[in-house]
Amino acid sequence: MTEHARADNEGSGADPGDLERVSDSETETGRKDAGKEEASGSKTRSIGPLFMLLGAARKYPGRLVGAGCALVTTAAATLAIPNFFKLVIDRGFDGGDINRWFEYLLLLVVVLAIGTAFRFYLVSWLAERVVADLRVKVYDNLVTLPPSFFEENNPREISSRMTADTAIIEQVVGSTISVALRNLLTVIGGTIYLFILAPMLTVWLLVAIPIVIIPIVLMGRRVRNLSRSSQDRIADIGAMVSEVLGGIRIVQVFNQQGREAGRFGEAVERSFATAKSRIWFRAILTALAMALVLGALVGLMWRGALDVEAGHITGGTIAAFVITAGLVGGAFGALAEVYGNLLRASGAAQRLGELLATTPAIAAPARPQELPTPARGSIAFQNVTFRYPTRPEDKALNDFSLVIEPGETVAIVGPSGAGKSTLFQLIARFYDPQVGSVRVDGIDLTRADPIAVRDRLALVPQESTLFNASARDNLRYGAWEADDDAIWKAARAANAEQFLKALPNGLDTVIGDAGARLSGGQRQRVAIARALLRDAPILLLDEATSALDAQSEQLVQSALETLMKGRTTIVIAHRLATVRAADRIVVMEDGRIVEQGTHAELSANSGLYASLAALQFE
Template identity: 60%
Template sequence: MTLLRRYPAMLAAAGIALVLASAATLAIPSGFKLVIDKGFTSGGGAQDIGRWFQYLILIVIVMALASASRFYFFSILGERVVADIRMAVQRHLLRQPPSFFEENRPSEISARMTADAAVIELIVGSTISVALRNMLTGVGGMIYLFTIAPKLTAYLLVGIPVVVLPLLALGRRLRGLSRDSQDGVANVGSMTAEILGAMRIVQAFGQEEREADRFAAAVGRTLSIARKRIRMRAIITAVAFFLIFGSIVAVMWQGALDVAAGRMTGGSIAAFVITGGLVAGAFGSLSESWGDLLRGAGAAGRLGELLASEPGLASPANPVSIPAGDGGVRIGFDHVNFRYPTRPDRLALEDFTLDVQPGETLALVGPSGAGKSTVLQLLLRFYDPESGAIRLNGMALPDAALGDVRGLMAFVPQETIIFAASARDNLRYGRWDASDAEIWDAARAANAEEFLRDLPQGLDTYLGDNGARLSGGQRQRIAIARAMLRNAPILLLDEATSALDSRSEHLVQQAIERLMHGRTTIVIAHRLSTVRSADRIVVMDQGRIAEHGSHDALMQQGGLYARLASVQLTDSETKADAAPAA
């Protein structure tokens, strides 16, 4: 209802059309009463009868125009409300930290925003207007019936609790089934997205039949719940129609006896019969609308859960500006402890203390799972530490606005993200106002210019879902060019050259070294060539700093770094001999 109040003019127009349509519908029995009592029995002949039928035609015209207006305004309202819901949910999701998406599958969220929003669109655009029309018709019809035959109408009112109470009891059961059905539909949509996104792996490992069976099982479960929901709706419909029309027939029987006894006119009983049919049809249709409304309530509840989730990370109410530094930004980790929400039993960083001086290039190395990427994620404030503090130029991250913190950083992740958009939009994602000349400069520096110019439409070429039209090395070079174009004082590189062949790596490494000048840089790397160029190397193991120093000093110590470097040196030499073009 809150969203509907945003459109008062359209809501008022829809309400007026709704009242006119119901009033015109209820005026039809009155018209037939006049035709029978005044047209046929007055002795005025064909001309008098025609006058009353003209009155009926006028009512029908008003009913048709009002019904069309009702449909139009409610349908537009439905579209607008659903658009507002989708935008509100998307805006809310963009404020959620990565931990939210670890606990809530993005594919399932996507299914909620499509399937559940479509249900709400149907409810607002159609079901609500039909339900309100039927309610007005039913209530107005009952009032009109009282004016025609109070005794017969009283009989109908006595039967209302007999009709309503069973429907309410069955409706509670239907609401639960509707919610389960929506969950099943969302799960099927989520599974579809997951399988299609991993199609190459599915086919490479020959798992087509297994995935087909798994999908069929999910569809089967959804179908089973749908059968129960449809069966319950059918039972509600049968009970409603039997009770409503049964009571109408019983009352009509009494009315026929009153006409035979001369206590009612023929026009009155005709109007009563027609109005009674309209009332019965209106209340009978309400039972079907009730089922749809319950289904809509389930869909709204699922979307409401997304909107109700509070962001775990947010900017402070009164953010403080990050102090300006000389020669770059100083980064400080002060006794930081951190666990991922999905792995609460294991410390990802333990008593982690590190200072990175302005303009310094720091390399993080260590075995898989040592906590290297965690350092970058905490610095970007995707998470907050359990204890300790992280500072930029001496100021703790939670004291500054999130946008200000991340605005100081350019990030190249290990898993390259390419949007389903043009090459231009992917390159300028970090600085949307960049000119084409600046884009080409960044592409040239990242060794991406050559293949970008070879694309069919150049920078306007659509790159496909996650850059499906590019090789792994090309995608990574676009990510590096994107970071170069951002031109931020802090540079974060997570395996930024891992997918490049030796020639491209050498050229990109030169570009990165130029980009590092005057910037505070943290590099996560496995290749020795990347590590050697760093001012300082920090070796991590199990969330702690095991060693730190220069390459030569660490090699002389003969510790963890020396063992990693000897293996990496062999690997890099092998890759140099047999590296394919990226």
């Protein structure tokens, strides 16, 4: 969080120790696509969602009360400064002990400095703590949502909410709200003090304030809109960098570096053009604010000087009035300025609140039906029709029925788009079918706890998913309590032992983002070993040997055949050589079963399987 003192006239209303004001330009920089109200389909027009943050801060009442006390102390000390200047002028210069009043003024400055330090620490601590708690709550909820949620909602946007939106909230809780409250106290207390000093001058001041503030607010809205556009352009740049660097191998192998550099340059220029407009309007706004604010102060001083000359008020009174008027006017301006930031933070809080309020579409019923123990491993699809939420017009499965007996090995083959992988999605209950039912051990999955169902599954996906962690943690991901002996046994069965021992730190070696330090075949063998270690009664193999060379495939296939004994196994394969030994082969097309049988039976027919086999083997 960026903290600095604003010493120029734009910092009107800021006390000498205020380290929490953040300039508009610095606030925008680094936020990237934070605050993109358009992404959520609506713009926040109230600060209501910010009360969610107050609820989070209430968990720390001691810090909250301490920050409030420090806030009141600093506001009171700030307002006391003009009164001490009045006493210095009226009493110190009029034959009194001027040193005494300056000593009191120095003591007040010390109180203000200490109070500001406490306020800064406590408010900043609360900001960091609230944001940390919010991030944890949002993430805890996100990992419970089914894959369908992330098909309908861009994971990049969700990642932005988790980082950039929380950064906005952190800045607002740690700075803007504190500034707003302090300036509100300054406005209230300062206005009361002005009426005490010079009632008629205060009336003139109250008339002048709207004349000064309204044009600034109207111009400020235009600046905020341009700021939002600038953030969008910066977000485009960030997305382009992420996309191109993520696919850098494709970019380079097709020699598209020049084209991508040109695209990036155009995006940067668009961002610069938007920034120029924002800077221009910001400059006009600054000039307008200075002219109106300082002009109003000069007018008040002029009127006050006439009253001093006429003997209506003292010189100390007009000095205190001008200083206090400057504080009050500056506080009004600061409130108008921070209101835009509060709206942006409110939008960020609203978007995070939406993630917190999202409930999993796939969840356990109020009274889940327990799966029978011990597990048998039977699977049954009964007249299942299923459409993916993102493709409602296409039937991935169409009146599909299939019964798999405990311990049976069933291979699923067919052309791409036949619905093979959809079977795994439904068995793992990532989705529920629109029509029909899926049962495991005789229990309809919609009546069972998804966690209990998944405890009986082990999966080897077609594209191995590994994490940026140690090899040990990746291997035991499905059986976290497994010891090294069990890990090495599984690695040995998956033909992964040799390359794992060759890693610099063995099982403690961090294998990089998505297993980047391993080859494709090695990543697949780690995924197979992970499934072996899971030791689940139902094994799902989605083209599990596709990334292996012939020798490794033979070794792994042998290990899998040993593993599959006594377990229900479903094998999805495009390479028919891997499914010849299956108890049954199910051939799918357009979401339906078109053939079933053994390899020999299906090869003897003139159906789809025979055609696929002829393409591969002949």
